[in-house]
Amino acid sequence: MTIQEIQEQIVSEFSMFEDWMDKYNYLIEMGKEVPRIDERFKTNNHLISGCQSRVWLHAENREGKIYFTADSDAVITKGIVNLLIRVFSGQSPEAILEANTDFIEQIGLKEHLSPTRSNGLVSMVKQMKLYAQVYKLKQDN
Amino acid sequence: MNGFTASELNELRNQFPALHQHVYGKPLVYLDNAATTQKSQLVxxxxxxxxxxxxxxxxxxxxxxxxxxxxxxxxxxxxxxxxxxxxxxxxxxxxxxxxxxxxxxxxxxxxxxxxxxxxxxxxxxxxxxxxxxxxxxxxxxxxxxxxxxxxxxxxxxxxxxxxxxxxxxxxxxxxxxxxxxxxxxxxxxxxxxxxxxxxxxxxxxxxxxxxxxxxxxxxxxxxxxxxxxxxxxxxxxxxxxxxxxxxxxxxxxxxxxxxxxxxxxxxxxxxxxxxxxxxxxxxxxxxxxxxxxxxxxxxTGLEKIGQHEHQLLELAIDKLQSIPGIRFIGSANNRAGVISFVVDGTHPADIGTLVDKMGVAVRTGHHCAQPVMTRFDVPGTVRASFALYNTAEEVEVFAAAVQKAVNMLR
CATH class of the missing domain: 3.40.640.10 (Type I PLP-dependent aspartate aminotransferase-like (Major domain))
Structure with missing residues (x-):
């Protein structure tokens, strides 16, 4: 699936929730799921700055696609990062760089987009795009 | 301990326009006063x-x-x-x-x-x-x-x-x-x-x-x-x-x-x-x-304000302590209207996010005092801080919101 298709799928899933509690319960459930980052990558080098909770993000390039794994000590943050992984993992660097993140607003998590927000969703997206940028440069060379 | 009468408190609250609003459809309960207090109409x-x-x-x-x-x-x-x-x-x-x-x-x-x-x-x-x-x-x-x-x-x-x-x-x-x-x-x-x-x-x-x-x-x-x-x-x-x-x-x-x-x-x-x-x-x-x-x-009278805030602090401690796994950070003999805590198995940021959705504004994180967090070996705390305009009802809403958040997170 393309990034656009996955985002539409998520928007459709979230449209079924009637209130904020259902939505957050879903995020919490997702936060309890893996894919978790390999313990050896839970280092300061993989920490995303700008988050009140700690978020570790790792990326690797396999056959032109980027695969992300992450973890956080806060479960809602982990739910959100897992959503982002679902959208961006397994995609090409170009597709990741071009993608917008309008779906976050569409699923009603707009309040997490403010740059000062404690869970640092903006920082996570920025870091994912940064990885994509780096791998794209590597490919181009 | 006297504090304010119900009508005095009501009159005081009426001087603060910011208190009379809804967030996410719920009446705002503002408990982040140690960060900044709301402003009175006089100001x-x-x-x-x-x-x-x-x-x-x-x-x-x-x-x-x-x-x-x-x-x-x-x-x-x-x-x-x-x-x-x-x-x-x-x-x-x-x-x-x-x-x-x-x-x-x-x-x-x-x-x-x-x-x-x-x-x-x-x-x-x-x-x-x-x-x-x-x-x-x-x-x-x-x-x-x-x-x-x-x-x-x-x-x-x-x-x-x-x-x-x-x-x-x-x-x-x-x-x-x-x-x-x-x-x-x-x-x-x-x-x-x-x-x-x-x-x-x-x-x-x-x-x-x-x-x-x-x-x-x-x-x-x-x-x-x-x-x-x-x-x-x-x-x-x-x-x-x-x-x-x-x-x-x-x-x-x-x-x-x-x-x-x-x-x-x-x-x-x-x-x-x-x-x-x-x-x-x-x-x-x-x-x-x-x-x-x-x-x-x-x-308004600083003595009365102090008494009122102390009453709210005692009520908050009383209401929160029944939450299993709660740990208060700071229990000094002589303390002001600030309550800081963590709950086992939950992250302060998650509690803060969820109670926010219930209209309750608290602070989470290190409160610009990272060495304190290190001393108590916590990543941060949830902090409620009281002001002269907070009410006992608000403390009850806050405690219930924390309980609900903990239930969701566990």
Whole structure:
């Protein structure tokens, strides 16, 4: 699936929730799921700055696609990062760089987009795009 | 313990427009008062009036508006002096707030009082604003930062503090009330201990001035600093109190207009107190708003405010302690209306996010006191801090919201 298709799928899933509690319960459930980052990558080098909770993000390039794994000590943050992984993992660097993140607003998590927000969703997206940028440069060379 | 009657409280709340709104469809329960308090209509009106009809630069113009504004501005200085019971009006320096007041001191005392090989004594509960300026000053001077440790309840050990004083630091800089733990330090005793060996003391009053009566002469502190915005006043204004004997001798910190006497291209002589420390056009509207906030606090009565907030604190402790796995961070003997906690198996940021959706504004994180979090081995805490306008019902809503959040997260 393309990034656009996955985002539409998520928007459709979230449209079924009637209130904020259902939505957050879903995020919490997702936060309890893996894919978790390999313990050896839970280092300061993989920490995303700008988050009140700690978020570790790792990326690797396999056959032109980027695969992300992450973890956080806060479960809602982990739910959100897992959503982002679902959208961006397994995609090409170009597709990741071009993608917008309008779906976050569409699923009603707009309040997490403010740059000062404690869970640092903006920082996570920025870091994912940064990885994509780096791998794209590597490919181009 | 008296506090306010229901009708008094209702009347007080009506003076704060920000309290009467809904967030996410729920009535706002504002419990982040240690970060900043809401502003009373009196304060808002005072600022609006200034910009509408009185605006002009002060201390310079011979024209009517300038003289009126200068008089109003200087009236507030006298009001601040009265509010904290300073001996002289000239001992009050207007600043942007607590942080700038401390930076002013650290800048002015650098090389004047504190030099190579000296030391400065702080406690382990300081807000970064009363830690980092001293830490950096020490680094610049190869000086030593001495730290009085906290016990498990969040109290400073006076025995260890006394031992550190024997190292003859040049200055003691301690908070009156911890913003992260709520601890009210026995500052009068700590000041007396330092003065017994002639060491000056700075008290960070950011968390105390709006919650208890402060008397700088009774405390006998050498410096006292606070912010307007944590006492129902505007942001960007605060004060530094200093005993005249210090301020007279200390060199200016920032240079420019207003703080000078005679200027040639080669030489400058400086203005007298308090203007020597007030370079540039001050925040006149902010100062006038601060004056209105102090009027409001005087009318309301700091003793009653303290009683009311203490009642809310006790209720909050009572309501929260039934939550399984809750751990209060800070349980000092003498504490202000601040409650900080973690709950096993949950992250403070998650609790904060969920109670926010229920209309409850609390602070989560390290509260600009990372060494405190390290001391108690927590990533951060959830902190509720009370103000004169909070109600028992709000405390109940808050406790129920935390319980609900914990249920969702486990």
């Amino acid at each position: 808002i009106d005072r600022i609006t009036k200034y910009y509408s009809y009185e605006n002009c630069n002060i201390h310079r113009g011979v024209h009517y508006l300038s003289q009126e504004a200068t008089a109003a501005f200087e009236d507030v200085r006298a009001k601040v002096a009265g509010f904290i019971h300073a001996a002289k009006t000239e001992e009050i320096i207007f600043t942007k707030g607590t942080t700038e007041s401390i930076n002013l001191l650290a800048g002015s005392l650098d090389g004047f009082l504190i030099g190579t090989g000296d030391s400065v004594l702080v406690t382990g509960m300081e807000h970064h604003s009363n830690l980092v300026p001293w830490q950096q000053l020490c680094k610049r001077n190869q000086a030593k930062l001495l730290v009085a440790e906290l016990d498990d309840r969040g109290d400073v050990s006076l025995a260890q503090y006394g031992k550190l004083l024997e190292q003859k630091p040049k200055l003691v800089a301690i908070t009156h009330i911890s913003n992260a733990l709520g601890t009210i330090n026995p500052v009068k005793e700590m000041i007396a201990m330092a003065h017994a060996i002639d060491i000056p003391v700075l008290i960070d009053g950011a968390q105390s001035v709006a919650h208890m009566r402060v008397d700088v002469q009774d405390l006998d502190c050498d410096f006292f600093v606070f912010s307007g915005h944590k006492m129902y006043g505007p942001m960007g204004v605060g004060a530094l109190y200093g005993k005249e004997k210090w301020l007279e001798q200390m060199p200016p910190w920032q240079f420019g207009g207003e703080m000078v006497d005679q200027v040639s291209l080669q030489e400058t002589t400086f203005n007298q107190l308090p203007f020597k420390f007030e370079a540039g056009t001050p925040n006149v509207a902010g100062v006038l708003g601060l004056g209105a906030a102090m009027d409001f606090l005087n009318q």
